[in-house]
Amino acid sequence: MRAVEAKREKLARLTKRPRKLTHYLQRRAIPAVLGPGEELYIIDHHHLSLALFQSGVPDTFVRVVADFSNRRRLAFLRAMQAHGWLRSCDGEGRTISPVLLPATVGHLQADHYRDLAWSVREAGGFRKSPIPYSEFVWADFFREHIPAELVQQDFLSAHRSAMRIARSRSASHLPGCKRGKSLSD
Known part of the structure; x- marks a missing residue:
């Protein structure tokens, strides 16, 4: 992670x-x-x-x-x-029963798309939002648009794609979206 x-x-x-x-x-x-x-x-x-x-x-x-x-x-x-x-x-974004959630932080599963969302936010692709689990909302959005193989095997290319997608019209409903802003904002 x-x-x-x-x-x-x-x-x-x-x-x-x-x-x-x-x-x-x-x-x-x-x-x-x-x-x-x-x-x-x-x-x-x-x-x-x-x-x-x-x-x-x-x-x-x-x-x-x-x-x-x-x-x-x-x-x-x-x-x-x-x-x-x-x-x-x-860790793959699939819904599970709440009783299957890890009992401790030491058992949290890695979600590659959550890592991708974090890296995009860190690079200014979207703003931090007070909405709970907002980076997971972005992770799920990227999951729909970027192949898992790319995220796992070529993270830099996946990151570049995600930065571009984060500014697209299809992302405008997401928390913290900076659609229409330059990447330097």
Whole structure:
């Protein structure tokens, strides 16, 4: 996962400066929902969470955005879906049952199209959006337009295609779209 690797590299630099690491993590508190059994369910910053886990950073900051701890599992999952806080898909973008989602960030599956969406956003192809899972919306869009073989075997060519497609009319409905803007915007 390219986004995770980039975050791991940043964390490696920051761990040498504990105060800067603390400041970085405070500004990127992991949003979570308190669920049944008072377990935390993260709803964003999954790649940062995985990078922290893989880097051995033992603690971070969490921001609880909702408390659904009094709900039973099914009501909890329905509430999560109603708020747009649940994306139940596998690493290839296929819908799966929420019970099949990984229980820990250490078991997250790589999605090559999510990496592609991240790289396009980083290169200015679209703006960061507050809409939950917006980069997955872009990933699914790219999945429809760019062959999987290209993404897996020639990421640079796939990235170039995705940058072009991100500015197309067909992308104008996507969160953070910069249609009509120059690539330097």
